[in-house]
Amino acid sequence: MRKTSKWLLSLMLVLLLALAACGGGDDNKSDKKSDNKASENKASEDGTFNIEDFSMTTSNDGKPIENGNLTYGVVSDTVFEGTFNFNFYQAAPDYEVIAWFDEPLFDNDENYAYTQTGAATWEVDDSGKVYTLKIKDGVNWQDGEPVTAEDWAFAYEVIGNKAYKGIRYGSDFENVVGMKEYHEGKADSISGIKVMDEKTLQITFQEGGPSLITGGIWPYALPKHIFGDMDIAKMAESDVVRKNPIGIGPYKVESIVPGESVTLVKNENYWRGEPALEKVTVKVVSPSTVVQELKTGGVDMVDSFPTDQFVDNANMSNVEFLGQVENSYTYIGFKLGKWDAKKGEVVVDPNAKMADVNLRRAMWYAVDNDAVGKKFYNGLRWNATTLIIPFFPEYHNPDIETPTFDPEKAKQILDEAGYKDVDGDxxxxxxxxxxxxxxFASMSGGDTAEPLAQYYIQSWKNVGLNVQLVDGRLIEFNTFYDRLEADDPAYDIYQGAWGTGTDVNPSGIFAGNSSANYPRWTNEENEKLLKDGASMKAMDPAYRKEVYDQWQQLMVDNIPLFPTLYRAVIVPVNDRVVNFTLDPASDLRRYQIGVTAEKPAVEK
Known part of the structure; x- marks a missing residue:
């Protein structure tokens, strides 16, 4: 998010609480695969697919074998950055590794609200502002030390410290009483955080509201017995993050090949129970080789299959394609200001090249995102409208009128705004x-990256706008986001993607005090609506929907960025894999994923 700070960051920035896809098998079931493979989904007459036709759970109903090994591929054109800790990582590929050996202290329900079934439970007082969090007995770090309330408080202290160099600090953390004073160096501790006993933490928030239990309470501890004496500014580069990471999850890291792969082994003392697999290997797989890796059994599954390659491989015989609406979208962003690191706020530049909203609106009208979704992704991405996405059906408003492909309208807007061809070229x-x-800055990636970027450039040229690629080429993933975050003056516009996490609250991306607000835009109404949408009044879903309807309209009116495509996630799973699901309503958990044969099935 940077599939989150980087590509789909927000997976990260709104705290990236996407549920682990996992599960529990039934020992009485036979080792037989049912006939309802998701890979048998058929295209419609126009050659497109509908994500609603896909299953979210493997149909293999067999019993996991003992000592099974699984290889998990992370589809990426870049290497792991290697920041293997929830409190510090930025890039989505790193998240895919961390999720095997660490996990949040809270479980989530089908609406992504914290439940009482995870490693910790929560209670809230009548004011809605004071939360009491209790870690369950038997929840230990992989070195055998118990996870304590001190560890949980320590994560807040590190992220809130001015020396912290990560991307997590933002409005959710500033909502903790005393956090801002601590962050600014005016206090030595966070007054709103109290360790009640070894397992109990109390946090007092300035404002209560629904977002607290869908991401607003940071659910990741940091082992103080390991990090406690470190310089905070150097934690992300330490060996315990880069070489010997530690967590509370079902597997523990055995070895790392920097940038390429991570080997994990069973954590026999995992608090939920013994994991089904003996060993898991997580490795980077290039988009150009992912099909071959799947067909030959080089990987049992991947985090996400390139949708532009699905149509040619939908009938792969040895895998089952699962799918769901993804909590992400792609977009075109405009650079409208800068980030003031000292003040911790966005500074809007009224003289920015893209400051004229009419120019931005015309560029939205100039592109045919419906055609892009069909041509490049066979319907598995589709035209996006508002910035609250269909992943949140209760709050996404499909009735808001947004610019859709109309090049003549784009030309008219530009003419009326004074953008005219003066020299006749x-x-x-x-x-x-x-x-x-x-x-225009755009990332390298799969097969569609170059033609898609060129499509947008040509579409804008068709209405008379001279748009050129930064450096004359696509930019590698990590470099792209490093430059974006640094407000590289070479960028005027950029094509990015956001993972929203599982909380509908968009403050983590769009608030003026968020460093992830990459367009560097805000205004008074934006700040008010974001605050209202996270308030106690927003515990009433009808009120919250009204607020977010207004916010969606505000963003259509101001266009600091415009969404291009909503997305589906397609996950191919080898026929031998059991107990894997994408369904947030399922009881399955990652430690229950298993295999029913010693070797992967291969393409016939």
Whole structure:
């Protein structure tokens, strides 16, 4: 998010609480695969697929074998960054590793609200502001030390410290009483956090509201007995993050090949019970080789299959394709200001090249995202409208009118705003009559990355706008986000993607005090609506929907960025894998994933 700070970051920034896909088998079931394989989904007459036709859970109903090994592929055109800790990581590939050996202290229900079934439970007082969190007995770090309330409080202290170099600090943390004073160095401790006993933590928030139990309470501890004496600024580069990471999850890291793969072995003392697999290998798989890896059994499954390759491989005989609506979207963003690190806030630049909302609106009208979804992704991505996505059906408003493909409308808007072709070369100058070159940053990636970027450039040229790729080429994933976060002046616009996490609250991305607000835009109404949507009044779903309807409209009116495509996630799973699910309503957990044969099935 950076599939979250980086690609789909927000997976990270709104705390990336996507549920682990996992599960529990039935020992009395036979080792037989049912006939309802998701890979048998058929395309419609126009060659497109509908994500609603896919199953979310493997149909293999066999019993896991003992001593089974599984290989999990992370589809990426770049290596692991290697920041293997929930409190510090930024890139989504790192998340995919961490999720095997660590986990949040809370479980979630089908609506992504914290439940009482995880490693910790929660209670709230009548004010809705004071939460009492209790860690269950038997929940230990993989070195055998118990997870304590001190560890949980320590995570808040590290992230809230001014020396912290990660991306987690933002509005959710500032909602803790005393956090801002601590962050600014005006206090030595966080007054709203109290360790009640070894297993009990009390946190007092300035504002209560529904977001507290869907991501607003940070659910990841940090072992103080390991990190406690470290320089906070150097924690993310320490060996316990880079070489010997530790967690509370079902597997523990055995070895790391930097950037390439991580080997994990069973954590026999895992608090939920003994994991089904003996060993798990997580490795980076290039989008260009993922099909071959799946067909030959080089990987049993991958985190997400490139949707642009699905149509040619939908009938792969040795895997089952699962799918669901993804909590993410792609977008075109505009650079409208800068991040003031000292003040911890966005500073909007009224003189930015893209400051004219009419220019931004015309660029939205100029692109045909419906055609992009069908042509490049066979319907598994589709035209996006508002910034609260269909993953949140209670709050997504499909009735808000947004710009859709109309190049003549785009031209009219540009003409009326003063963007005209002064010198007769077919390209428009700015309203002052000066040359207008819009520098467009886009990431390298799968097969569609280059043609998609060129499609957008040509679409804008068709309405008279001169848009050029930054550096004349696509930019590697990590470099792209490093430059974006640094407010590289070479960027005027960029194509990115956000993972929203599982909390509908968009503050983590769009609030003025969020460093992940990459367009560097906010205004008074934005701040008010974001605050209202997370308030105690928003415990009433009808009120919260009204607020988020207004916010969706505000973003359509102001266009600091515009969404291009909503997305489906497609996950191919080898026929030997059992107890894997994408379904948030399922009881299955990661430690129950198993295999029913010693070797992967291969393509016939």
């Amino acid at each position: 077919g390209l428009r100058e700015n309203p002052k009559g000066e040359e207008l070159v819009i520098n």
